[in-house]
Amino acid sequence: MDGSSSDVVRAWDARADHYLRLFRHELEGKPFDREVLEAFAKRVGAGGRVCDAGCGPCGHVTALLAGHGLDAFGIDLSPRCVELARSEQPGCRFEVMDQRAVTPPLDGLVSYYSLHDQPKRELPPTLTAWAAALRPGGQLLVVAKEGSGDGVIADPLGSGLRVYWAEHTADELRAAAETAGFQVDDVTVREAYDDEIPSRRIYLAATRGPLSRPGGL
Numbered sequence: 001m002d003g004s005s006s007d008v009v010r011a012w013d014a015r016a017d018h019y020l021r022l023f024r025h026e027l028e029g030k031p032f033d034r035e036v037l038e039a040f041a042k043r044v045g046a047g048g049r050v051c052d053a054g055c056g057p058c059g060h061v062t063a064l065l066a067g068h069g070l071d072a073f074g075i076d077l078s079p080r081c082v083e084l085a086r087s088e089q090p091g092c093r094f095e096v097m098d099q100r101a102v103t104p105p106l107d108g109l110v111s112y113y114s115l116h117d118q119p120k121r122e123l124p125p126t127l128t129a130w131a132a133a134l135r136p137g138g139q140l141l142v143v144a145k146e147g148s149g150d151g152v153i154a155d156p157l158g159s160g161l162r163v164y165w166a167e168h169t170a171d172e173l174r175a176a177a178e179t180a181g182f183q184v185d186d187v188t189v190r191e192a193y194d195d196e197i198p199s200r201r202i203y204l205a206a207t208r209g210p211l212s213r214p215g216g217l
Helices: 005-023 029-044 060-067 079-088 120-133 168-178
Strands: 047-053 071-076 091-095 106-110 133-144 150-154 162-166 182-190 201-208
Touching: 005 047, 005 079, 005 162, 029 071, 029 091, 029 133, 029 201, 047 060, 060 071, 071 079, 079 091, 091 168, 106 120, 120 133, 120 168, 133 168, 168 182
Parallel strands: 047 071, 047 106, 071 091, 106 133
Antiparallel strands: 133 201, 150 162, 182 201
């Protein structure tokens, strides 16, 4: 089924090497992203247990977070992505895992473009799973491409594959986070860099509510 877990594995196992060639050093050319990730690391605090959900083949976000003193590990559904990430970042930990299956307690979770592989209808249960994995006061950072797309398209990364591609609005991300029990602290939108896919980027920072439960109950 399009956008299912097995479909994500199919697509990413096939294009992981292509993606690694394109984005191995992407954070070097993205100063705003580095600042956002560094600010997240400061909010979590040294030694905090943090998951990079959907780490991809580069493992560069996991490595950056670990470099700022966090107990960071990366997870990905694609075995090939995890294999490559382990090779790229031998000092970091990576596991094959669904991003909704991460176990508590976490002090923080980063989703760096991990939401566009699944249908938009999966956004609420995904945010609820993340809330359940985070301790009260835990930090969430979501980075996503802005838009309304939700379906199978030609891979924007140029792999030649047909892949599932979902985009979100800031209001959609905010609503899903708040319903899941997060306090949204900041939402920032930036324009694409010249060498990026031409869509705006959304950065949502949130805190796991100390008294709320997953689902906002």
